[in-house]
Amino acid sequence: MRREIQHVYVLGLGAIGAKYASMIYDVDPACIHIIVDEERKERYQREGIFVNDRPYAFDYVTEPNKDYPADLIILGVKSLDLELAIERLRPFVQEDTVIISLLNGIGTAAKINHQLGKDVALPSVVYMDAVKVQNRVSYGHRGKVVFGETRNTSLSDRVKAVCSFFDKMHIDYVVPEDxxxxxxxxxxxxxxxxxxxxxxxxxxxxxxxxxxxxxxxxxxxxxxxxxxxxxxxxxxxxxxxxxxxxxxxxxxxxxxxxxxxxxxxxxxxxxxxxxxxxxxxxxxxxxxxxxxxxxxxxxxxxxxxxxxxx
Ligand SMILES: NC(=O)C1=CN([C@@H]2O[C@H](COP(=O)(O)OP(=O)(O)OC[C@H]3O[C@@H](n4cnc5c(N)ncnc54)[C@H](OP(=O)(O)O)[C@@H]3O)[C@@H](O)[C@H]2O)C=CC1
Ligand SMILES: CC(C)(CO)C(=O)C(=O)O
Structure with missing residues (x-):
C-alpha cells in the first residue's frame, strides 16, 4: 500500500513550476520544497519569487533530507534542460517516489524512467497560461494537469495517491482512460x-x-x-x-x-x-x-x- 503524499519537491521554479508550488504552498507551506543549486538558492532568496504579485518564501533545498522523503516530485524545466534536471533529482528519488513532469512533448516520462533506470514518472501534461518574467510569475486560469498510467481503466495506487493529494491542494486534474x-x-x-x-x-x-x-x-x-x-x-x-x-x-x-x-x-x-x-x-x-x-x-x-x- 502506497503511503499518503506528504512531501512534494518541485524542480524548475519557472512559470509552470512556481504556479503549482504556490498553489501547494497556499494550502500547506510545510509540505513543499524546491530543488535548486547554490546559485539559484542565493538568487531566489535575494530577489524573491512572486506569483500573481504575492511573494513566496519557499523552502529551497540543495540536497535530500531523510526527514522529508520525496513522495512526489513535480518537474517544471524546459525540455532543453531535462537531462541535467533528471540528474539533479536523482538523489531525491526514493522507493515510493512518483514524478509528474509538466513539460510539453510526448516522450518526457519515458526519458525520465530510462535515465533513472526505474518506473517512477507518470506520463503527464498541463494546460496552463502561465508567464514568468524575471522573478515574477503570473497566470489567469487555474489550469489542469492531465496524468495517469498509460491506461487507467482502474486507478493504480500511485495514481490514487496523486489524485487525493491534488484534491487536498485544490489542483484541477484529469486522469484519462487513454x-x-x-x-x-x-x-x-x-x-x-x-x-x-x-x-x-x-x-x-x-x-x-x-x-x-x-x-x-x-x-x-x-x-x-x-x-x-x-x-x-x-x-x-x-x-x-x-x-x-x-x-x-x-x-x-x-x-x-x-x-x-x-x-x-x-x-x-x-x-x-x-x-x-x-x-x-x-x-x-x-x-x-x-x-x-x-x-x-x-x-x-x-x-x-x-x-x-x-
Ligand atoms: N508557460 C506555460 O504556460 C506552459 C508551459 N508548458 C511547458 O512546461 C515546461 C516548462 O515551461 P515554463 O514553466 O514556461 O518554463 P520557464 O522557462 O518559465 O521555467 C523553467 C525553470 O526551470 C528552471 N531550471 C532549469 N534547469 C534547472 C535546474 N537544473 N535546476 C533547477 N531549476 C532549473 C529555470 O530556472 P532559472 O530561471 O533560475 O534559470 C526556470 O525557472 C515547458 O516544457 C513548457 O513547454 C506547458 C504548458 C503551458
Ligand atoms: C496548450 C498550451 C498552448 C497552453 O497550455 C501550451 O502547452 C503552451 O503554451 O506551451
Whole structure:
C-alpha cells in the first residue's frame, strides 16, 4: 500500500513550476520544497519569487533530507534542460517516489524512467497560461494537469495517491482512460499552435480568425494525425476541430509558451515539436513537409538571432 503524499519537491521554479508550488504552498507551506543549486538558492532568496504579485518564501533545498522523503516530485524545466534536471533529482528519488513532469512533448516520462533506470514518472501534461518574467510569475486560469498510467481503466495506487493529494491542494486534474491519446491531443496543440504563433509572432488571436493561419492549422494538424494513426493512436479530425474551438475561447492576447520564449530571447522547444514529428515520420515512412518547413524556419530565425550576433 502506497503511503499518503506528504512531501512534494518541485524542480524548475519557472512559470509552470512556481504556479503549482504556490498553489501547494497556499494550502500547506510545510509540505513543499524546491530543488535548486547554490546559485539559484542565493538568487531566489535575494530577489524573491512572486506569483500573481504575492511573494513566496519557499523552502529551497540543495540536497535530500531523510526527514522529508520525496513522495512526489513535480518537474517544471524546459525540455532543453531535462537531462541535467533528471540528474539533479536523482538523489531525491526514493522507493515510493512518483514524478509528474509538466513539460510539453510526448516522450518526457519515458526519458525520465530510462535515465533513472526505474518506473517512477507518470506520463503527464498541463494546460496552463502561465508567464514568468524575471522573478515574477503570473497566470489567469487555474489550469489542469492531465496524468495517469498509460491506461487507467482502474486507478493504480500511485495514481490514487496523486489524485487525493491534488484534491487536498485544490489542483484541477484529469486522469484519462487513454493517456497516450491525451498526450497526443496536447502534442497536436503544441505542434500546431505553439509553432505557428511563434513564426507569425502572435497571441491566440492569430489562431482564432486569421484565414491563412487556419489553413496551416489544418495542414500541420493532418501531419500529426497521420504520424499518430500509424502508431495506433486514435487522433482524428475531431481533435483538430476541438483544438480550434478551444483556441477561440482563450484570451486572444494570451501567448503560447513558445511565443514567450521568442519574446524573451530563449531557445524554443522546436526539437520536441516539429523535430519529433519529422523524426517519427521518417521512421514510419510518412512525409511531413509542413513540419520540415516550420522546423527549418524556426531554426533559421534562432540562428540569425543567436549565431550571427556572436
Ligand atoms: N508557460 C506555460 O504556460 C506552459 C508551459 N508548458 C511547458 O512546461 C515546461 C516548462 O515551461 P515554463 O514553466 O514556461 O518554463 P520557464 O522557462 O518559465 O521555467 C523553467 C525553470 O526551470 C528552471 N531550471 C532549469 N534547469 C534547472 C535546474 N537544473 N535546476 C533547477 N531549476 C532549473 C529555470 O530556472 P532559472 O530561471 O533560475 O534559470 C526556470 O525557472 C515547458 O516544457 C513548457 O513547454 C506547458 C504548458 C503551458
Ligand atoms: C496548450 C498550451 C498552448 C497552453 O497550455 C501550451 O502547452 C503552451 O503554451 O506551451
Amino acid at each position: 493517456m497516450l491519446l491525451a498526450l497526443w491531443q496536447k502534442f497536436l496543440i503544441n505542434v500546431v499552435g505553439n509553432q505557428l504563433t511563434f513564426m507569425v509572432h502572435t497571441g491566440y488571436e492569430g489562431l482564432q480568425d486569421n484565414p491563412y493561419m487556419l489553413f496551416l492549422v489544418q495542414q500541420v494538424g493532418e501531419e500529426v494525425i497521420r504520424v499518430a494513426n500509424a502508431q495506433g493512436i486514435a487522433l482524428s479530425q475531431a481533435d483538430i476541430d476541438n483544438m480550434i474551438a478551444t483556441m477561440r475561447k482563450i484570451n486572444p492576447k494570451a501567448k503560447t509558451s513558445m511565443v514567450q520564449d521568442r519574446e524573451q530571447g530563449r531557445k524554443s522547444e522546436v526539437e520536441i515539436f516539429a523535430g519529433e514529428i519529422i523524426r517519427q515520420g521518417q521512421k514510419l515512412g510518412i512525409p511531413t513537409p509542413y513540419n520540415v518547413m516550420m522546423y527549418n524556419l524556426i531554426k533559421a530565425y534562432e540562428w540569425e538571432r543567436d549565431e550571427r550576433k556572436k
